[in-house]
Amino acid sequence: MVMKSIREAVVGGSFVCCFPTTYGVFFRHDREEAVPSNFLSGLDLGTARTYQGVLIRVHDKEAAMSMYSKFAEWYDRIFPFSPGVYAFLNHHLGDRGGPVLDLGCGTGDYCSAFTRDGIQAVGLDLDQAMVSQARTRAPETEFHVLDMAEFRTLGGPWSMIYCIGNTAAHLPQGRFWSCVEDVAERLLPDGVWIVQVMNWDYVLGLPSFVFPPKVMEGAVFHRAYEDITPESLTFRTGLDIEGRRVFDDQVRLHPLPSADIVAGHEARGFRLVEHVSDYAGSGFDPDVFSANIFVFTR
Known part of the structure; x- marks a missing residue:
């Protein structure tokens, strides 16, 4: 079954998928638990609410x-x-x-x-x-x-x-x-x-890490790890094409x-x-x- 996920939340190791007009789940202690649809429908992007002791903050999953x-x-x-x-x-x-x-x-x-x-x-x-x-x-x-x-x-x-x-x-x-x-x-x-x-093992001992730029004909790809904690870190990327920055982006890794x-x-x-x-x-x-x-x- 393939569902189009439009939102997710990751807070303190818990994960929430919110699906339009269907359902959501989160994982607590490696166990999947259901989230009622009426709870999900009341969450706007950027808002937070506690559900069964888990703080749920929603952002756009497609951005990930x-x-x-x-x-x-x-x-x-x-x-x-x-x-x-x-x-x-x-x-x-x-x-x-x-x-x-x-x-x-x-x-x-x-x-x-x-x-x-x-x-x-x-x-x-x-x-x-x-x-x-x-x-x-x-x-x-x-x-x-x-x-x-x-x-x-x-x-x-x-x-x-x-x-x-x-x-x-x-x-x-x-x-x-x-x-x-x-x-x-x-x-x-x-x-x-x-x-x-x-x-x-190597990365977790550092406050941050910058990859050497990946240089191709007409383009340079940049990568870095920041905000490193034992639970997650920020993976930042950027792509320059012919000397012009095309995009900067980031995603959390675990x-x-x-x-x-x-x-x-x-x-x-x-x-x-x-x-x-x-x-x-x-x-x-x-x-x-x-x-x-x-x-x-x-």
């Missing part, structure tokens, strides 16, 4: 993904298809075959590569502009506009599910672990779950230290297969800024 919509046409230049990433995914898929599921597929390059190689692949992304590009470029591959935490609505089971590019950090911790539990339920026996985030990621997965029945800092398989060092890639199986 606007960063990606705004540079959808630039996405493949900023984050181009990487043969090394695809080789890594293929290596861990092994001879299991499909189907595989990409949570946060962007413009769908890796899904379409699997399809070209004869492996059934499905991609989902919350951003309509990204999915539109994916469908246009790879009409033979199945794509959905869908929140990654709602992938269970697509059925399964899956030989491999992967979530790369720090996409998982967009989920508050309660929703992330609910998503992981859904992964556990919808993997085939000995199925593979690959999740990539940033090296939060870091998890490596030890918490491993322990949380083990508590849910996963076994760690590999933990590396890049798709070439380099060893992970928590004191060096890098990617943070985990491969699990059940």
Whole structure:
């Protein structure tokens, strides 16, 4: 089931989705709880009210993904298809075959590569502009506009599910672990779950962090982490095209230290297969800024 979410609230680790004329939920202590529609309908953007001890402050959810919509046409230049990433995914898929599921597929390059190689692949992304590009470029591959935490609505089971590019950090911790539990339920026996985030062990020790600018022909992409706390941080982005600032944007991300990621997965029945800092398989060092890639199986 796909629903158009128009509002969300994230306060103190609780998450609220507000759907027009339908319902809302929030997560408290990793448990989903319903919010009455009459309560949601009385909330305006920017207002706050307490519901069952949780302060709900509402903002426009579409703004959380606007960063990606705004540079959808630039996405493949900023984050181009990487043969090394695809080789890594293929290596861990092994001879299991499909189907595989990409949570946060962007413009769908890796899904379409699997399809070209004869492996059934499905991609989902919350951003309509990204999915539109994916469908246009790879009409033979199945794509959905869908929140990654709602992938269970697509059925399964899956030989491999992967979530790369720090996409998982967009989920508050309660929703992330609910998503992981859904992964556990919808993997085939000995199925593979690959999740990539940033090296939060390194970032969480800093007051802020500025990425080196990503320079392309005619454009410069800027990124920075600010307001860093153990629960969340602000991810600021900006894109300059031919020396002119096209946009500035921000979104809250939710870091998890490596030890918490491993322990949380083990508590849910996963076994760690590999933990590396890049798709070439380099060893992970928590004191060096890098990617943070985990491969699990059940």
